[in-house]
Amino acid sequence: MMGSDFAPLSELQGVADFAKKHKSAKDTEFFFIGDEEIINKHLPTFDFTGVKYSIVHADQVVSMDDDASVALKQKKNSSIAIGVQMQKEGKVDAFLSAGNTGAMLSTSTVLLGRIAGVSRPTIGTFFPSLNINPTLILDAGANVDSKAKFLYEFAVMGSLYFKEMFGVENPKVALLNIGEEASKGNELALETYKLLKGSNLNFIGNVEGRDIFVGKADVIVCDGFTGNILLKFAESIMGFFKATFRNYAKRSFFKKLRVGLFAPTLKDIFKDFDYQEHGGVPMLGVNGVIIIGHGSSSGLAVENMIKRSIEIISKDLNKKIENELKK
Amino acid sequence: MMGSDFAPLSELQGVADFAKKHKSAKDTEFFFIGDEEIINKHLPTFDFTGVKYSIVHADQVVSMDDDASVALKQKKNSSIAIGVQMQKEGKVDAFLSAGNTGAMLSTSTVLLGRIAGVSRPTIGTFFPSLNINPTLILDAGANVDSKAKFLYEFAVMGSLYFKEMFGVENPKVALLNIGEEASKGNELALETYKLLKGSNLNFIGNVEGRDIFVGKADVIVCDGFTGNILLKFAESIMGFFKATFRNYAKRSFFKKLRVGLFAPTLKDIFKDFDYQEHGGVPMLGVNGVIIIGHGSSSGLAVENMIKRSIEIISKDLNKKIENELKK
Incomplete structure (x- = not known):
């Protein structure tokens, strides 16, 4: 309470x-x-x-x-x-x-x-995507120094959770990385890739930062340091746009009018960004x-x-x- | 060519x-x-x-x-x-x-x-911010496995570059982290914090993902893995919004009309997101x-x-x- x-x-x-x-x-x-x-x-x-x-x-x-x-x-x-x-x-x-x-x-x-x-409990976070379902990214900050084994376990837990939440039979699991190829990434990513590849998860390979909103994967795993920075950055997008809109509206009466007229539409469109909708996340x-x-x-x-x-x-x-x- | x-x-x-x-x-x-x-x-x-x-x-x-x-x-x-x-x-x-x-x-x-x-050359990238100047984030992907010493050098190079580009005498340098306190972060961040704290840079401490757009710092250092994921994610924001606007417009004639009327304003407002403006980045x-x-x-x-x-x-x-x- x-x-x-x-x-x-x-x-x-x-x-x-x-x-x-x-x-x-x-x-x-x-x-x-x-x-x-x-x-x-x-x-x-x-x-x-x-x-x-x-x-x-x-x-x-x-x-x-x-x-x-x-x-x-x-x-x-x-x-x-x-x-x-x-x-x-x-x-x-x-x-x-x-x-x-x-x-x-x-x-x-x-x-x-x-x-x-x-090995380590984790929390995930939902990102809006162009898919029907949002994308679950985990770890979102519970474990800052992670091992490949932890990330593999996050993937297993995230996949099961996603399946139960959205009724998706084999959620697409991906590894957040800096390139699509198996040879890309830091040491942790390279090692995690191998574990995921050898698992019985529906592992679709690496995804990059640009693939998150597109909804390429249902579940994306990363270390908690990267995940937390990404989450907080994503949460700041709406605030940044609102401030940008406000600054724009200040420039002239017509600009203010334009933004004012469009405000309800913007609110409607940006609803997906409202994490209220998803409620909380479980500690897996x-x-x-x-x-x-x-x-x-x-x-x-x-x-x-x-x-x-x-x-x-x-x-x-x-x-x-x-x-x-x-x- | x-x-x-x-x-x-x-x-x-x-x-x-x-x-x-x-x-x-x-x-x-x-x-x-x-x-x-x-x-x-x-x-x-x-x-x-x-x-x-x-x-x-x-x-x-x-x-x-x-x-x-x-x-x-x-x-x-x-x-x-x-x-x-x-x-x-x-x-x-x-x-x-x-x-x-x-x-x-x-x-x-x-x-x-x-x-x-x-020790390691680096490339940075400019993020739009609510400040007059954009924020320089580096490393943006040149070095996926970094050491604290590398990040310190990135900060020195980034600070000098920012100063020359924008005429800012002592650019505010920050470390990208998952909390403001010196005790927060993964091993790399903890060690880098100490180096930056002891340097003669204008180090303002840790910033989080949410502080980037706000423009809390002029120069933000991070490892190339985090930086690259963040950069590609940020680059995808506009595409995501455009797709979201398009989907919204498809729902009804009035919605289409509303989006259509506002489109030029949106374009104007989102100009900051156009990295064309900044041109390329030097390999420092x-x-x-x-x-x-x-x-x-x-x-x-x-x-x-x-x-x-x-x-x-x-x-x-x-x-x-x-x-x-x-x-």
């Missing part, structure tokens, strides 16, 4: 909207983890008729500026620490938060442990279901995070990952 | 336009290196009145698909091999090509050698002046490549690099 920029409003809104729209909500039990007083203050704003929920008080909050290890070491009563602990004890089937990503990652990894066969590879949302998550994003977590649970994604990595 | 997608038209157009606009063109002597027959066929299309030029026949061409070592080993009569050789022998002060970047890099490095103190660190243009270079891009090469020569950039790295 304390994670998003508008906490707990986005969180409560997301639950309320989910409950309104989905019949399965009747079988879902919610635990609102966070400051009891704050949550109670905002509860009456939303309609929770027929929703099974209870409040779990947490008197600490991991802030966005806190170090990743804070929830584990100093703030054991934070909503993140309590949530992951409840997941560990089996009190909940999934834990969702739009809070501090680093803290979510480290707390989950340490408390829940890894799925058998997984941990022994549990952990969904991480963007700090700026809206009610819609939280609603989608809930849907996502239920899909992952009902499709038993973690078991599938374990089985696939056993091969 | 054989490098661009429209060779030799863009090349000839660029020279003709440069000569028309700049008085210094009278002191400039041009050597058109390429297939004599093809060049002669197209020469009459352009006005070369008062331009000093001669044709240097090259009966081979390094294609875009050729391996980087081809010009050195198999195509010694290619325009790239001949051009770099002429530069080496002092017959020309600069060699410009919009051809195969890999071949330009390897041929220049081997034939010309490096400036004293330079080699013993010579080598300018590499984009394959899709227009006449305007070639014209700017010529301007750029003259600035580099007249400001004796390579000597300045040598002196700075000596410190």
Whole structure:
């Protein structure tokens, strides 16, 4: 309840909207983890008729500026620490938060442990593409110094996740690289290429930066350093264009008019860039279901995070990952 | 003359336009290196009145698909091999090509050698930003496996180049990373941070992917793997938006009309994304002046490549690099 920029409003809104729209909500039990007083203050704003929920008080909050290890070491009563602990004890089937990503990652990894066969848990991110489905890029920043083996595991987990999410039977998996040929890339890419080539994934080879938006692949693997820089750069595109449009509009009355008239269309067109739509992403590879949302998550994003977590649970994604990595 | 997608038209157009606009063109002597027959066929299309030029026949061409070592080993009569050789022998002060970047890099490095103190030559690329000047990001792909020392040298060369190009006294230099704090990043970034911090560059610290378009720094260093992926991704943004606009326009007559009415404005606004404007980039660190243009270079891009090469020569950039790295 304390994670998003508008906490707990986005969180409560997301639950309320989910409950309104989905019949399965009747079988879902919610635990609102966070400051009891704050949550109670905002509860009456939303309609929770027929929703099974209870409040779990947490008197600490991991802030966005806190170090990743804070929830584990100093703030054991934070909503993140309590949530992951409840997941560990089996009190909940999934834990969702739009809070501090680093803290979510480290707390989950340490408390829940890894799925058998997984070297490093990972988080991915969805990029819009000219395909029907967005493209899943992983690792998006969980592992800055990666080995080829890690990237291979990311590919396996990403492929299974993509399949379950979008019903694509054999997701096209690619390696992010600086050229299409197998001989291109840095040491990590060269080694990863060989592993992917020899796997039973639907590996389509290397893709370059320019192939991401085109949607050449469903799942693209890269090290977390590259992935994180790419993700943050991509997230800044809309802001850059908006600023560019604003500067243009300032130049003359007619230019302002033109931009003003087109603004609703632009908004409509750029909707794909709105990561709210996709909601959060799961932390793949941990022994549990952990969904991480963007700090700026809206009610819609939280609603989608809930849907996502239920899909992952009902499709038993973690078991599938374990089985696939056993091969 | 054989490098661009429209060779030799863009090349000839660029020279003709440069000569028309700049008085210094009278002191400039041009050597058109390429297939004599093809060049002669197209020469009459352009006005070369008062331009000093001669044709240097090259009966081979390094294609875009050729391996980087081809010009050195198999195509010694290619325009790239001949051009770099002429530069080496002092017959020309600069060699410009919009051809195969890999071949330009390897041929220049081997034939010309490096400036004293330079471990690895590099190429940079300009990103548009909300600042007056674009942002120089380097390395853009010349060195996929880099060491901290290389990145430090890239920063020195990039800073000197930026200063000479835009008259900025102490360009703001930053390290591309996944967080602002000195403790963030992969091993390479951590080590590079220390070197930059201890240098006499105007090092402003780490910047993230989202800071590029904002223009937080004038010069941003990263390894060539990350830089190349980022560059190609950025180059694909416009194409993605155009396709998105086209798809939107297809949905209804009114939507088509709206996009159609706004198209000229969009074109105007997105001009910054046109790398034609910046022309090519120099290969920094080699013993010579080598300018590499984009394959899709227009006449305007070639014209700017010529301007750029003259600035580099007249400001004796390579000597300045040598002196700075000596410190």
